[in-house]
Amino acid sequence: MALKERDKKHLWHPLTQHKTHPDTIAIVKAEGCVLTDEDGNNYIDAIASWYTCMYGHCNPHIIKCVTEQMQQLDQIVFSGFTHRPAVELSEALIDILPNNQNKLFFSDNGSTAVEVGIKMALQYHFNKGEKHNTLIAFEDGFHGDTFGAMSVSGLSVYNGPFEDFFLKVVRIPTPNGKNHDLIIKQLSDIVNTNKVAGFIYEPLVQGAAAMQMHDTHGLNMILNFCKHNNIITIADEVMTGFGKTGKHFASDYLATKPDIMCLSKALTAGLLPMAITSCSQDVFDAFYNDDLSKGFFHGHTYSANPLACRAALAGIELLKSEDMQANISRIIASHQDFGQRIETHPKVASIRQKGIIFALDLDIKMERYGNLRDKLFHSFMERGVFLRPLGQTIYILAPYVISEKQLNKVYIAIEKVLDRI
Numbered sequence: 001m002a003l004k005e006r007d008k009k010h011l012w013h014p015l016t017q018h019k020t021h022p023d024t025i026a027i028v029k030a031e032g033c034v035l036t037d038e039d040g041n042n043y044i045d046a047i048a049s050w051y052t053c054m055y056g057h058c059n060p061h062i063i064k065c066v067t068e069q070m071q072q073l074d075q076i077v078f079s080g081f082t083h084r085p086a087v088e089l090s091e092a093l094i095d096i097l098p099n100n101q102n103k104l105f106f107s108d109n110g111s112t113a114v115e116v117g118i119k120m121a122l123q124y125h126f127n128k129g130e131k132h133n134t135l136i137a138f139e140d141g142f143h144g145d146t147f148g149a150m151s152v153s154g155l156s157v158y159n160g161p162f163e164d165f166f167l168k169v170v171r172i173p174t175p176n177g178k179n180h181d182l183i184i185k186q187l188s189d190i191v192n193t194n195k196v197a198g199f200i201y202e203p204l205v206q207g208a209a210a211m212q213m214h215d216t217h218g219l220n221m222i223l224n225f226c227k228h229n230n231i232i233t234i235a236d237e238v239m240t241g242f243g244k245t246g247k248h249f250a251s252d253y254l255a256t257k258p259d260i261m262c263l264s265k266a267l268t269a270g271l272l273p274m275a276i277t278s279c280s281q282d283v284f285d286a287f288y289n290d291d292l293s294k295g296f297f298h299g300h301t302y303s304a305n306p307l308a309c310r311a312a313l314a315g316i317e318l319l320k321s322e323d324m325q326a327n328i329s330r331i332i333a334s335h336q337d338f339g340q341r342i343e344t345h346p347k348v349a350s351i352r353q354k355g356i357i358f359a360l361d362l363d364i365k366m367e368r369y370g371n372l373r374d375k376l377f378h379s380f381m382e383r384g385v386f387l388r389p390l391g392q393t394i395y396i397l398a399p400y401v402i403s404e405k406q407l408n409k410v411y412i413a414i415e416k417v418l419d420r421i
Ligand SMILES: *Cc1c(COP(=O)(O)O)cnc(C)c1O
Pocket: 109, 110, 111, 112, 114, 142, 143, 144, 145, 202, 207, 208, 236, 237, 238, 239, 240, 264, 265
């Protein structure tokens, strides 16, 4: 029996209503930018498997490094022990992070990286003898699916059963170049009526909000406001990190640096799950004390798994290479050309781009996971391209190693599908 049929017996998939969406596609091989299913069909992975495999699937350099590592040291408790892959990763990562970041805390995924960031912000104030119980977040942000991360995400229609159990969060709009005064006024009101611990944000590009992009200057103003009001800033770079915006991190575009950063997804180049929450020396110092209870008593069993650390280190080596940087520049230029070509299409309402992230909004209203959106998804798959439209937004976020020929196939699929809807 085919895998996709055997799947139905025991498996429960994420973000899926199994009654209306019983079918899956079984992928048996991935190489570079190409996925192969069990029937032998090939698809270009134009969203890098949720923004993870930026250096291509089964990248030979990463596989070689991790294979060597797994013959040396597979797993060790990270409480009281350390190891070479974690130490070398810390040196390489601190070297490319914004220069105020100085300490790294490990966990397993983007949501836990956010949980850790939120807990650090809350305990930072607590350790200084103040109880701050409120968080500020953007209205339509996404930070993950665990409770803290869900709480700070924009309210989702799918969160109804859990809302009674959320943390206290106040939401502000994203800066659009015209609403600065309004946002600052709102922030002042929030600070006057609440004890604010932190502000969490996806810098410049909000992935799950369908690649919405906001104003750099406006975000800087918000960050400055936070700095002056003793609010810990938490940049969730789980999606934007590791080159996607055209710089190593979206925070590199901002003059004011975050106190805390959340990293995952492309951190391990799509090979293994791992996350890091980095912070400034000032945040770390608030926990450094003779009093045991002022320490950060949070931990995950697989924290800093040596194989995942080695994959992350190999990923950073690739990211910094001339080849990869040339690929990034090439994709940015190709997207710009494509954008010009497609902008005037009658079905296109608007386009936007930041680095290698390209998005277009269709001139048609669609439900996030509705029927028309599904039809779009299948039209792309029939053309050998894996894209995952979010409502009426079609976005491309392909691995850096995508060839011009493969990229053109993606563009043509989009144009053909636009002509038919
Ligand atoms: C994907 C994502 C998360 C959650 O990461 P998981 O690994 O899926 O838990 C958090 N924040 C942002 C910005 C993301 O894109």
